[in-house]
Amino acid sequence: MMINAQDIHDGINIINQTQTEADLESARLHWLGKKGLLTNAFKALGALDKDERVEKAKSLNEFKEKIQAALVQSKLRISQILLNEKLNQQLDMTLPARDAIKGNTHPISQVINQLHRFFELRGFTSYSAEHNFDVEEESNNFSLLNIPENHPARSMQDTFFIGSQLLRTHVSASQPRILKQLNPPIKAVVFGRVYRSDQPDVTHVPVFHQMECLYIDKKCHFGHLKDTIDAFIRYLFGHSMKTRYRSSYFPFTEPSVEIDVWMPEEKQWLEILGAGMVHPNVIKNCGHDPDSFRGFAFGVGIERLAMLYFGLKDVRQLYGADVELLSGCDLWQ
Structure with missing residues (x-):
């Protein structure tokens, strides 16, 4: 199965809509995992003739860069969301302090x-x-x-x-x-x-x-x-x-x-x-x-x-x- 620009466009939209790290990891595996779409597409290049293989490889590399960039941006976005959630948490100051762990010489x-x-x-x-x-x-x-x-x-x-x-x-x-x-x-x-x-x-x-x-x-x-x-x-x-x-x-x-x-x-x-x-x-x-x-x-x-x-x-x-x-x-x- 060969991948076209529309597939990449749709894939990036899905990545941009992920809200959790688990969803983002699933999207990464869908495209870049051992059995991912892009991984399989690169494997299929071996069956093409030389000229077509060069052209398709160039397109696939461009698609891969776009997917990777979208993954990076979404990872930063989700990390910021998680950080904000932690910062907005209300701390119960009446809770007793945690017991300190007694250390020892190694x-x-x-x-x-x-x-x-x-x-x-x-x-x-x-x-x-x-x-x-x-x-x-x-x-x-x-x-x-x-x-x-x-x-x-x-x-x-x-x-x-x-x-x-x-x-x-x-x-x-x-x-x-x-x-x-x-x-x-x-x-x-x-x-x-x-x-x-x-x-x-x-x-x-x-x-x-x-x-x-x-x-x-x-x-x-x-x-x-x-x-x-x-x-x-x-x-x-x-x-x-x-x-x-x-x-x-x-x-x-x-x-x-x-x-x-x-x-x-x-x-x-x-x-x-x-x-x-x-x-x-x-x-x-x-x-x-x-x-x-x-x-x-x-x-x-x-x-x-x-x-x-x-x-x-x-x-x-x-x-x-x-x-x-x-x-x-x-x-x-």
Whole structure:
């Protein structure tokens, strides 16, 4: 079915007479929806010869512009009508005030605050203000951390580049800044956001929070690392939390491990952080003697800890608008 100018004229008159948003949406779908008159007319162009197709396409584009303009004007007109109705409403000033919703510190901030308190008690200093940059140099995010040039994390598919810089993929990018600015012994923690090219799902979001812990000294060993991790897990979750250490690989630590915690309800292990002894190349790249100094480092996802503590099943709940859920999350209730 081909459409002529009279059809468009009649259609515009109907659009101009709509009084509600629902009626306007019905008119839009009638003309521009997947099965709308104009949509079907454009599909039918394929059956015409070339010269006729060009002529009809030009007419249809003009018709489409007129319909779209009428829809826009009617939308503004209806919006103004609805606004006027609201402004003309009589308010009953004798009604009691609505109960104010009691707010609470966000679960992510609660976990950060408690971790900050724990590491402060153990003599660590937070450098979240001085050495904490969302937009980082590629050298700090990769090269100085012993990540090779051909590592897949350097690709455009996994990292957001901004010119010669990038959005950091881990808070470990703060390590080179701290190591180049400070002299050992170093006991540092950094809290911040990181950015990954991840599709959101129950356990992943493209922007999330991490804590990086770094300890550099002359006599640091793996026992110090394990004691620190075990202590902060007990601090958050209590002595009943079961943990296990698995051998792993990270370019910036050697040896490397991943730490899992046992979830009784799900009857499975959940990985919560990666850790290891700082690789000698990282210490050397940042201007220190790896024969004189050793250290450990680990990074932990704050959202993962919050999900685990509050019993959340989907990380996106932490970024939703469920005020009742978020207000009910109290780390020390």
